[in-house]
Amino acid sequence: MTSSYDPKKITEIHEHLHSELPSDPALRVKALESLLVEKGMVDSAAIDAWIDLYAEEIGPKRGARVVAKSWTDPAFKARLLADGTAAISEFGYQGHATGHVVAVENTPVVHNLVVCTLCSCYPFALLGMSPGWYKSQEYRARAVRDPRGVLKEFGVSVGDEVEVRVWDSTAELRYLVLPQRPAGTDNLNEDQLAALVTRNSMIGTDRVLKVAR
Amino acid sequence: MARVHDMGGLPGQGRIVMDPDDHPFHADWEARMWGINEALEGPASWSLDWWRYVRELIQADDYLTRPYFDQWMQVYAAMMVDSGLATPAEIARGTGGRKPDLRKPMGPGDVAKVSAITRDFRRPADQKPAFTSGNKVRTKTFPEGFHTRLPGYLMNRTGIIHAHRGNHLLPDEGAKGRHVAQHLYTVTFSGADLWPGEGRDKDRFNADLWESYLERA
Numbered sequence: 001m002t003s004s005y006d007p008k009k010i011t012e013i014h015e016h017l018h019s020e021l022p023s024d025p026a027l028r029v030k031a032l033e034s035l036l037v038e039k040g041m042v043d044s045a046a047i048d049a050w051i052d053l054y055a056e057e058i059g060p061k062r063g064a065r066v067v068a069k070s071w072t073d074p075a076f077k078a079r080l081l082a083d084g085t086a087a088i089s090e091f092g093y094q095g096h097a098t099g100h101v102v103a104v105e106n107t108p109v110v111h112n113l114v115v116c117t118l119c120s121c122y123p124f125a126l127l128g129m130s131p132g133w134y135k136s137q138e139y140r141a142r143a144v145r146d147p148r149g150v151l152k153e154f155g156v157s158v159g160d161e162v163e164v165r166v167w168d169s170t171a172e173l174r175y176l177v178l179p180q181r182p183a184g185t186d187n188l189n190e191d192q193l194a195a196l197v198t199r200n201s202m203i204g205t206d207r208v209l210k211v212a213r
Numbered sequence: 214m215a216r217v218h219d220m221g222g223l224p225g226q227g228r229i230v231m232d233p234d235d236h237p238f239h240a241d242w243e244a245r246m247w248g249i250n251e252a253l254e255g256p257a258s259w260s261l262d263w264w265r266y267v268r269e270l271i272q273a274d275d276y277l278t279r280p281y282f283d284q285w286m287q288v289y290a291a292m293m294v295d296s297g298l299a300t301p302a303e304i305a306r307g308t309g310g311r312k313p314d315l316r317k318p319m320g321p322g323d324v325a326k327v328s329a330i331t332r333d334f335r336r337p338a339d340q341k342p343a344f345t346s347g348n349k350v351r352t353k354t355f356p357e358g359f360h361t362r363l364p365g366y367l368m369n370r371t372g373i374i375h376a377h378r379g380n381h382l383l384p385d386e387g388a389k390g391r392h393v394a395q396h397l398y399t400v401t402f403s404g405a406d407l408w409p410g411e412g413r414d415k416d417r418f419n420a421d422l423w424e425s426y427l428e429r430a
Contacts, residue, residue: 001256001296001313003263005389007358010270013291013301018272020301021290025283026242031307032286033249035299038308041255042318047248049321053328054237085331094331100378102399117221117364119265120281125328129237129247133229135281141223144366144418145408153229164416168221170362171381171397171421172334 059128062093063176064197066126068190070103071181081105084176088126095125097174104167105178106207111158112177113151113204115143116169123174127202134203144168154205177204182211216357217273222366222408238282246282249289251328252319259292262387266360267291336394338380343424344398348374351430352400352422360388363426367418370407371430372400375419383423396424 084101404413
């Protein structure tokens with residue numbers, strides 16, 4: 001059960017699989033699961049449990065709570081900016097792909113945007129599943145070349161006075177954008193503030209958070 | 214082997230397609246595949262970077278056209294064949310072959326605990342970092358055909374060290390099954406340098422790069 005670490009061998013295997021596996025991905029995945037269960041490598045009930053956990057418990061609401069706390073508690077914000085992983089652990093949100101969380105803060109003259117140009121790295125335990133567009137060729141290619149054009153497609157316009165900072169997740173660091181607290185929210189509590197924070201604002205494809213009137 | 218996955222800065226890309234329903238899975242099989250990835254521990258030789266490398270080696274047409282989670286299926290299938298755990302025919306049929314000597318798989322009761330495990334990729338360093346914040350560095354150019362986390366659009370460019378992030382496991386070695394750590398830095402590149410003449414002068418592009426990717430500029 002070693003691995004060859006041999007790209008030539010893997011290329012040949014990929015070609016072989018390409019011609020031998022069923023063409024319908026649903027059938028391919030079903031066959032893979034059956035085989036893994038038969039070989040005692042996977043328990044289907046554990047797959048169900050993972051899907052339920054991410055559907056119900058682990059999602060962008062976690063990140064939103066962290067952002068809201070950073071708006072209301074300056075000491076927490078300082079801890080979050082100093083060590084993102086330690087700060088989210090205060091909420092019990094540590095988990096997948098959050099071993100090295102780095103929070104980056106938007107200001108009136110700074111906007112942050114996160115991408116993974118090489119694959120699809122994302123802080124899963126903090127933001128849940130990544131959206132499809134985050135994994136798309138178009139986003140991965142353009143976020144590091146034309147970030148303002150990308151933002152425009154998300155309905156975000158940033159003025160010339162704003163510096164756009166793009167963060168390409170090339171290592172195991174995972175970036176969390178801290179959006180700005182919207183004006184007119186002084187009377188809101190932390191839960192109400194968290195409800196304003198969108199997933200996209202924590203990736204950087206949203207900037208001005210909306211406040212319900 | 215062209216770097217098909219290395220998409221940063223590729224010209225000629227169209228608009229970003231957004232899902233109207235914004236659901237992470239578009240079919241049951243996508244959720245199943247994601248769940249297999251979570252519930253399967255696999256042999257110790259299946260390192261994270263080996264997994265990434267096997268995905269990068271998917272035929273270019275498949276990489277560019279097959280749905281994201283379908284590529285994951287292909288990665289696991291290829292790693293199983295490579296490790297002698299199954300033949301392509303067994304994977305196609307979904308049955309057959311020997312049962313490997315692996316520990317009992319994760320059960321549903323283990324999932325909450327496993328989901329809260331955070332991996333720390335830092336290792337103790339026996340050397341001091343070569344660079345500090347503010348240093349000017351030049352990135353190297355690596356040939357195609359091996360796994361690296363230095364993206365093509367950042368090869369042979371000049372940047373500034375923004376922060377030292379500790380001594381992190383080096384993916385280039387992890388994809389060969391070797392656990393070697395090196396100092397990691399966040400490096401900032403200016404839009405004017407990366408994309409001259411494209412009106413990006415005000416923008417800053419950051420990436421996390423290992424010491425062996427960099428030399429003093």
